[in-house]
Amino acid sequence: MQTKLPLLITTGEPAGIGMDVVLILADEGKLQDFNRPIWVTADSTAMQKRADMLVKAGVLQSCPLWKTVHLDIVANNFLEQMSQQTLDDHNNDNAFILLNTPCAEPVVCGQINIRNSVMVAKQLDIAHQLASNKTVAAIVTGPLQKSALIDAEIKLLDGTMFSGHTEFFMQQSGRDKVVMMLANQAMKVALVTTHLALKDIPAAINADNVRQTVQIVIDDMREKFGLTQPRILVCGLNPHAGEGGHLGVEEIEIINPVLREFIDAGVDISEAMPADTLFTPRHLANCDAVIAMYHDQGLPVLKSHGFGDTVNLTLGLPYIRTSVDHGTALDLAGRGGASATSLYQALLMANEMADKSLINRPLV
Ligand SMILES: NC(=O)c1ccc[n+]([C@@H]2O[C@H](COP(=O)([O-])OP(=O)(O)OC[C@H]3O[C@@H](n4cnc5c(N)ncnc54)[C@H](O)[C@@H]3O)[C@@H](O)[C@H]2O)c1
Numbered sequence: 057m058q059t060k061l062p063l064l065i066t067t068g069e070p071a072g073i074g075m076d077v078v079l080i081l082a083d084e085g086k087l088q089d090f091n092r093p094i095w096v097t098a099d100s101t102a103m104q105k106r107a108d109m110l111v112k113a114g115v116l117q118s119c120p121l122w123k124t125v126h127l128d129i130v131a132n133n134f135l136e137q138m139s140q141q142t143l144d145d146h147n148n149d150n151a152f153i154l155l156n157t158p159c160a161e162p163v164v165c166g167q168i169n170i171r172n173s174v175m176v177a178k179q180l181d182i183a184h185q186l187a188s189n190k191t192v193a194a195i196v197t198g199p200l201q202k203s204a205l206i207d208a209e210i211k212l213l214d215g216t217m218f219s220g221h222t223e224f225f226m227q228q229s230g231r232d233k234v235v236m237m238l239a240n241q242a243m244k245v246a247l248v249t250t251h252l253a254l255k256d257i258p259a260a261i262n263a264d265n266v267r268q269t270v271q272i273v274i275d276d277m278r279e280k281f282g283l284t285q286p287r288i289l290v291c292g293l294n295p296h297a298g299e300g301g302h303l304g305v306e307e308i309e310i311i312n313p314v315l316r317e318f319i320d321a322g323v324d325i326s327e328a329m330p331a332d333t334l335f336t337p338r339h340l341a342n343c344d345a346v347i348a349m350y351h352d353q354g355l356p357v358l359k360s361h362g363f364g365d366t367v368n369l370t371l372g373l374p375y376i377r378t379s380v381d382h383g384t385a386l387d388l389a390g391r392g393g394a395s396a397t398s399l400y401q402a403l404l405m406a407n408e409m410a411d412k413s414l415i416n417r418p419l420v
């Protein structure tokens with residue numbers, strides 16, 4: 057009998073492939089690999105329809121079995137509604153428990169309907185609450201369409217525009233700073249800034265932000281990856297790390313002074329390096345994590361070495377959150393062609409962290 061806490065998967069944008077990849081893993085029997093209950097948030101009607109489509113398309117051998125729990129998610133007391141009785145699954149044939157998060161309107165594969173974006177945000181809210189009160193061991197997020205939430209005028213807690221799971225969970229958790237890290241077999245890349253327009257990045261590269269990012273990476277590499285003395289390489293912001301100040305001064309004035317504080321404290325970390333040479337095999341072979349200054353400095357390099365086998369995780373949260381590396385792939389929803397490997401890797405990492413991590417141990 058499974059006694060461990062569940063892993064919760066949010067399927068995200070209903071018109072995308074979030075439900076498809078869950079159903080594919082269920083069909084392959086891979087949701088049982090973790091020896092934990094798997095809970096999934098999705099619209100129950102859309103999930104059934106998607107399963108039927110994928111069976112018809114020959115993607116699934118048969119329609120997986122699951123148990124649906126109907127919650128009044130608008131009532132805000134859904135945690136109380138989730139009595140153990142409703143969630144205990146005595147039928148081992150069920151691949152997962154579906155927490156029904158109803159859409160406002162019927163889902164059409166591949167077609168974004170912003171009236172369904174409230175339900176996408178509600179999934180994140182449910183996930184945050186279940187992880188915060190330790191009802192689930194970890195959150196594993198499927199892809200959402202950021203533009204749909206923005207067009208639906210869904211805001212973050214501080215009233216700013218929705219920009220991603222990372223920022224959503226950070227604000228819900230009351231944290232000032234978390235770190236987006238993507239990891240695959242080839243490398244781990246953490247980012248100082250996340251979903252920011254390129255023109256806004258230089259202003260966000262300040263000493264506090266760099267210092268907090270480095271500290272969170274060190275702490276979580278120790279706590280979540282078991283590396284007591286992680287070796288970290290840091291990219292500069294400018295070409296050639298500023299070329300001695302001729303191509304920008306952020307390295308000299310902001311980044312290196314902070315990095316030297318860590319070096320002086322005995323941390324195995326570089327000063328700012330030119331990103332183009334940092335991401336070469338010789339350097340990558342000798343480091344545990346790279347810190348890049350912005351999203352498209354680090355992530356394209358990482359994804360070119362394993363899109364589909366990469367996990368996105370948020371460091372610095374009070375709970376474990378991992379995610380797929382891909383987006384909504386509207387072109388593939390309900391048709392076949394979607395790979396579920398990233399979801400599987402994200403579940404594996406969440407499960408390993410939940411097994412090892414101090415985060416889920418009861419507070420004493
Ligand atoms: N975790 C997340 O929530 C997340 C991550 C990345 C992008 N997004 C969002 O997704 C939306 C679409 O972004 P995009 O078009 O740049 O990226 P995308 O990943 O949705 O698609 C890029 C290409 O990769 C293919 N692809 C994606 N996932 C695949 C899979 N599992 N198997 C096979 N092929 C796959 C797609 O068919 C497409 O050709 C955007 O709104 C973006 O913000 C969300």
Ligand SMILES: N[C@H](C(=O)O)[C@H](O)COP(=O)(O)O
Binds near residue numbers: 222380381382
């Ligand atoms: N940068 C992320 C990626 O490439 O996977 C993606 O935008 C998702 O970000 P969130 O996890 O914050 O939604």
